[in-house]
Amino acid sequence: xxxxxxxxxxxLFALVAVLFIGTGFVQSWNTTLTILNMGLxxxxxxxGVNMQWGYxxxxxxxxxxxVALGGLAAVLVSMPPVEDAWAAxxxxxxxxxxLGAATVVGAIxxxxxxxxxxxxxxxxxxxxxxxxxxxxxxxxxxxxxxxSINPASTGYLGGLGLPILLAWPVGGVLAAGxxxxxxxxxxxLRSDYLAIATLGIAEIIIAVLKNEDWLAxxxxxVTSLPRPVxxxxxxxxxxxxxxxxxxLGADPVTASSVTVKLAYAGLFLVVLLALIWLSxxxxxxxxxxxxxxxxxxxxxxxxxxxxVKARHLQIFIxxxxxxxxxxxxxxxxxxxxxxxxxxPLRFTFLVWVMVIVGGSGNNWGAVLGGFLIWWLWIQVxxxxxxxxxxxxxxxxxxxxxxxxxxxxxxxxxxxxxGMILLLVLRFSPRGLIPER
Amino acid sequence: xxxVEDIQKHFGGFxxxxxxxxxxxxxxxxxxxxxxxxxxxxxxxxxxxVLPPTSGRIIMDGEDITGLPPHELFDKGLLRTFxxxxxxxxxxxxxxxxxxxxxQSGESLWNTWFGRKRIATEEAALRAKAxxxxxxxxxEHLADHPAGAISGGQKKLLELGRTxxxxxxxxxLDEVGAGVNRTLLNTVGDAILRxxxxxxxxxxxxxxxxxxxxxxxxxxxxxxEGKVLAKGTIDEIKANNEVIxxxxxxGLKNKDAVGA
Ligand SMILES: Nc1ncnc2c1ncn2[C@@H]1O[C@H](COP(=O)(O)OP(=O)(O)O)[C@@H](O)[C@H]1O
Ligand SMILES: [Mg+2]
Numbered sequence: 001x002x003x004x005x006x007x008x009x010x011x012l013f014a015l016v017a018v019l020f021i022g023t024g025f026v027q028s029w030n031t032t033l034t035i036l037n038m039g040l041x042x043x044x045x046x047x048g049v050n051m052q053w054g055y056x057x058x059x060x061x062x063x064x065x066x067v068a069l070g071g072l073a074a075v076l077v078s079m080p081p082v083e084d085a086w087a088a089x090x091x092x093x094x095x096x097x098x099l100g101a102a103t104v105v106g107a108i109x110x111x112x113x114x115x116x117x118x119x120x121x122x123x124x125x126x127x128x129x130x131x132x133x134x135x136x137x138x139x140x141x142x143x144x145x146x147x148s149i150n151p152a153s154t155g156y157l158g159g160l161g162l163p164i165l166l167a168w169p170v171g172g173v174l175a176a177g178x179x180x181x182x183x184x185x186x187x188x189l190r191s192d193y194l195a196i197a198t199l200g201i202a203e204i205i206i207a208v209l210k211n212e213d214w215l216a217x218x219x220x221x222v223t224s225l226p227r228p229v230x231x232x233x234x235x236x237x238x239x240x241x242x243x244x245x246x247x248l249g250a251d252p253v254t255a256s257s258v259t260v261k262l263a264y265a266g267l268f269l270v271v272l273l274a275l276i277w278l279s280x281x282x283x284x285x286x287x288x289x290x291x292x293x294x295x296x297x298x299x300x301x302x303x304x305x306x307x308v309k310a311r312h313l314q315i316f317i318x319x320x321x322x323x324x325x326x327x328x329x330x331x332x333x334x335x336x337x338x339x340x341x342x343x344p345l346r347f348t349f350l351v352w353v354m355v356i357v358g359g360s361g362n363n364w365g366a367v368l369g370g371f372l373i374w375w376l377w378i379q380v381x382x383x384x385x386x387x388x389x390x391x392x393x394x395x396x397x398x399x400x401x402x403x404x405x406x407x408x409x410x411x412x413x414x415x416x417x418g419m420i421l422l423l424v425l426r427f428s429p430r431g432l433i434p435e436r
Numbered sequence: 437x438x439x440v441e442d443i444q445k446h447f448g449g450f451x452x453x454x455x456x457x458x459x460x461x462x463x464x465x466x467x468x469x470x471x472x473x474x475x476x477x478x479x480x481x482x483x484x485x486v487l488p489p490t491s492g493r494i495i496m497d498g499e500d501i502t503g504l505p506p507h508e509l510f511d512k513g514l515l516r517t518f519x520x521x522x523x524x525x526x527x528x529x530x531x532x533x534x535x536x537x538x539x540q541s542g543e544s545l546w547n548t549w550f551g552r553k554r555i556a557t558e559e560a561a562l563r564a565k566a567x568x569x570x571x572x573x574x575x576e577h578l579a580d581h582p583a584g585a586i587s588g589g590q591k592k593l594l595e596l597g598r599t600x601x602x603x604x605x606x607x608x609l610d611e612v613g614a615g616v617n618r619t620l621l622n623t624v625g626d627a628i629l630r631x632x633x634x635x636x637x638x639x640x641x642x643x644x645x646x647x648x649x650x651x652x653x654x655x656x657x658x659x660x661e662g663k664v665l666a667k668g669t670i671d672e673i674k675a676n677n678e679v680i681x682x683x684x685x686x687g688l689k690n691k692d693a694v695g696a
Contacts, residue, residue, distance in 0.1 A: 281549050286535070286542030286559070293524045293535045300522035303484065304598060305510030305538040314545075 009364055009433045016371045023379070030254065033261035035378050036371075040268035041330050043370030045347075046354040047275055047363060048322030054361035054435065055283065055291045056315045058187075059195045064347035065202030066320045068209055068339070069178055070171030070327020075216045075337045077167035078226045079159035082149065085214075089145030090157055093214055096139025103131025146214040156217045165228045168271070168328045175324020178205070179317045187316065188309040194316075202348070209339040216337055223336040229263035232256040264333055271329065272367070275322065279363045291315065345414075350377060353417055357424045359431025368433055376416060384412035437462045438483070438514075438606055438640070443492035445478050445662075452478040453489075454662030460606065462497075465632055465639040467653030469673070471683055475662040476642045477519050480608050484516045485509050496606070511538060513605030517598075517612055519642070521591035525584025529575065529594055532583045533566035534559070536601035569597045574623055589616040596624060600631065607631075609641040613648055621645070625652055646670070658682070 020039075024032040045063065052058040106127045114120040147155045178201065186197040210219050235241045235256035245255040282288055294301040294308050302308050331337050350373065358369020388405045395402040424431065438460040445453035453475040460466045468476050481487040483494055485506040494502045501509060524532050540562070541547045542555040570576040573593045578586055583594060592612050599607045609628075613621050625648060631637040643649050649656060650670040658665040658673055660682035666673060673679055 278549060281552075282545055285548035285555060286540045287545055287548050289527065289531055289535050290540075290543055292527055293532075296524040296526050297522050299486065299506075300518065300524065301535075302506040303486075303510065303516055303518075303522070304536050305507050305602075306535075307505075307507045 009368070012368055012372075012432055013364075016368060016375065019372075019375050019379075023375075027382075030257055030261065033258060033265060035375055037261060037264050037268060037333055038330070038378075039371040039374040040265065040272055041326050041333065042351070042354060042374040043367040044268075044272055044275060044326040044329070045323055045351045046358060046366040046370040047272075047279060048319045048326065049351050049355050050319075050358075050360055050363060050366035051279065051315055051322065052319035053355060054366065055288070055295065056312055057191075057295045058312060058316050058319075059191060060198045060316070060319065061195050061344075061348055062182075062198030062200075062202030063323055063351050064342050064344050065198070065205040066175040066178065066323035067327030067330065067347050068202075068205050068342045069174040070168075070324040070329070071331035071337045071342075072209060072216055073171035073174050073324070074164060074167040074225060074328045074331035075222045076159045077162050077170050078164035078332075079222060080161040082154045082156060082158035085146045085149040085154060085157050088149050089142035089214075092138060092142030093146055093157065094142075096135055096142050099131065099138055100135040103128060103135055106131060143212075143214045151213075151220075154217075155220065156214050156222075163228070164226050164332050165267075167332065168325050171328025172321035172325040175327070176317045176321040179320030180313070183313040183316045187312045202344070206339060206342050209337075209342075216339075219340055221336060221338045221340075225331065225335045225337070227335060228267060228332060229260055232260055235259060268329060268333075271325070276363055276367065283363065350417070353421055355431075357420060357431060359433040359435060361435030362431065362433050365431045365433035365435070369431070372432075373417070373420075376420070377413060380412045380416045381409065384409045384416075437497060438638075439495040440479070440483065441493040441495065443479060443482055443494070444490040445475070445482050445487060446490045451662050453482065455492075456659065456662065456664050458657050458664050458667070460638060460640045462605075462638050463632070463636065464655070465628065465641065465653050467649045467656035467670070468640060468642045468659060469644070469649065469656060470659035470665070474659040476659055477610055479659070480516060480610055480642065484514070484608060513603070514608075515599045515602070515604045515606070516608035517592070517595035517610055519610040519614070521588060521595055523583035523586075523591050523594055525582065527583055528580050529570065529583050529586065530563065530566045530579040532594055533569055533597055533601050534562045536598050537562065538602070565601060569600045572600070572627060573597050574620070587615075589620060592616050593620065593624065596627060599637075600627075603635065604637055606638040606640065609639060609643075611642050611644065613643055613645055621648060628652055646674075 020032050020036055023035065045067065048066075049060060049063060052060050107124050110120060110124045110127055114123065146157055149155060182194070182197050182201055186194045209216060212218060213220065216222050232253075233256075236252050241256070241259075242252055245252050248255070283291075290301070290306055291311065293304070294306055294311055298308050354369035354373045355366050356369070357373055358367065359365025388409050392399075392402040392405050428434070440456060440458045440460075443453050443456045444451065456475070456479055468479075470476055478487065482489045485501075485504050485508070488503050492502070493500055496512065496514065501512065501514070504512075524535070527535070540555075541551060541558055544551075547555055567576065567579060570579050573596065575586075575590055575593055575597075578590060583591065586594070592615060596609070596612055613624055616624060628637075628639060628641075629652065632639060639652075641649075641653065643653075654669055655667050656670050656673045657667045658676070658679050660679075665682055666676050666679050668676070
């Protein structure tokens with residue numbers, strides 16, 4: 001594990017630690033922890049993308065979709081089932097989905113099993129069109145029934161009512177399933193096909209989440225997901241906690257909020273460390289050597305007996321699963337699933353910046369990038385505002401330049417990300433902690 | 437035994453391989469010569485599963501292997517080297533060799549986490565074997581160098597070395613001697629002969645150096661314009677008028693420098 005962690009890396013991590021600790025002193029420890037928690041999740045996303053890009057050169061531009069599937073898992077696992085909705089049309093919705101799947105399978109069977117010719121084409125079209133109408137008839141009625149049950153607060157099927165921690169691996173599995181489908185179709189073809197496929201599927205996933213109310217309430221959002229950690233109010237009314245806080249001499253409200261955030265941070269840290277351990281072991285082994293060989297020269301690796309397509313599929317699925325896991329963790333932290341917040345800029349572009357700035361191919365680099373870029377993403381606005389206030393302090397109040405500069409604060413985020421990306425690519429093109 | 441049956445490989449309207457049929461006997465070192473552009477490399481790529489043939493079949497020991505992907509051919513013992521070296525440039529020369537053997541337990545992710553002991557034992561053996569091969573090829577001093585940074589001739593040796601990491605049946609060498617200096621060329625020749633005699637490797641090698649071919653190969657097959665022109669011992673080939681004419685067409689008049 002220490003092999004890829006040299007002095008430079010340690011210095012950089014120390015620097016990031018200083019940024020976070022500084023935030024604690026200058027702003028508040030609550031702020032530090034808020035940034036840290038999403039930083040931990042960002043680091044995990046960056047690890048996942050680094051597996052795909054850094055180990056195998058696979059270009060995934062649909063990170064957002066896998067993260068959103070993780071969020072869906074959080075809803076489906078942790079929310080209580082809506083009994084009335086199930087009674088009204090749950091079975092019918094499921095039946096509709098099964099019929100839809102059967103239609104697709106049937107059409108594929110016709111296509112693969114029958115001899116080529118007009119009969120095959122006609123039969124396949126019949127199966128598809130007929131199946132589609134049956135699917136819509138069954139499914140739509142079920143959906144209408146489900147969505148009519150108390151639409152203001154439910155209007156969906158709900159989840160399984162299980163502990164939300166279970167949703168983390170389930171989020172990984174959902175994302176892995178999507179990755180399997182994408183990989184099976186797009187891997188082994190020209191590499192840009194994967195980019196197009198991931199981009200498209202991610203948008204489709206978000207569209208489904210926004211529109212299929214029966215699934216996770218669509219744009220009506222699912223809020224108040226159960227938590228894996230205590231609630232602040234419960235802490236504030238707990239004798240033991242108040243005693244402890246009193247002994248520390250801290251404010252109970254702040255203390256409860258910090259405690260909750262620390263609890264999340266602990267959970268996330270365990271996951272991150274486990275993933276780093278697994279990734280480092282895998283990378284510094286014959287498996288990692290094989291992956292590097294494939295990345296260096298696919299033709300040659302294939303001539304040396306390595307099944308390039310299967311390995312690409314494997315790493316694509318694993319990387320996507322890690323993104324799904326991170327997505328479930330994020331929705332857990334937020335306690336809500338808001339499909340409208342899934343923006344490519346935030347969940348695909350930003351994670352890419354993390355990986356590239358941190359150092360693709362190096363797990364520690366990706367983790368560093370996750371923390372550093374997330375910290376910047378959050379802090380650039382207040383810092384920018386501060387900076388602009390400083391610059392404009394001496395300017396007349398109605399000055400055109402003053403207004404312009406103050407307006408610019410809102411755009412500082414993207415500007416800074418672009419600048420950092422350019423600087424790193426110019427002066428350290430392989431990232432801050434390059435691959436060996 | 438490899439039987440190539442009437443292989444056609446067209447690029448658009450251009451017939452790079454135009455009905456080539458040939459047999460590579462088990463245990464032989466078969467030479468494949470011919471002027472540049474004759475379609476030799478293309479034929480190799482078809483046999484090795486890199487390019488699908490337009491038509492025709494490849495039979496290996498009675499089994500149709502046409503169109504099998506390279507990694508499956510590797511498992512069947514069919515290996516090849518590349519005319520333009522295909523080293524793993526970011527890996528050391530030793531790693532280039534160690535990655536070759538298939539079915540390493542460390543290629544399974546599970547073992548990389550929970551089977552470290554077994555991997556360590558295997559790795560030690562692989563490392564010893566790789567070092568042995570590097571020494572055999574007289575490039576042991578390059579073991580820890582990145583393969584991308586060594587000379588073209590040394591890369592050729594490294595490619596030959598990869599085929600020595602496993603027990604291959606048939607090895608296709610595409611101009612393995614090109615860019616390799618005289619002394620090293622003799623080393624390569626010795627290596628090929630030893631692999632052929634001691635480990636039973638069958639070779640099919642594209643080569644231009646007639647002395648080198650004369651020393652190693654019997655029979656020699658001549659290709660020109662995508663077709664097989666002749667097959668025989670080196671002396672028969674050198675005396676064959678059709679062959680001389682094919683080469684003359686490319687402007688080379690000295691029959692001893694055939695194909696240079
Ligand atoms: N991928 C390709 N697309 C188009 N033409 C090709 C391709 N590969 C080889 N050729 C052409 O096929 C002919 C045979 O090439 P090659 O097999 O490399 O010859 P050799 O190895 O005998 O020198 C050449 O004229 C070459 O330009
Ligand atoms: Mg050639």
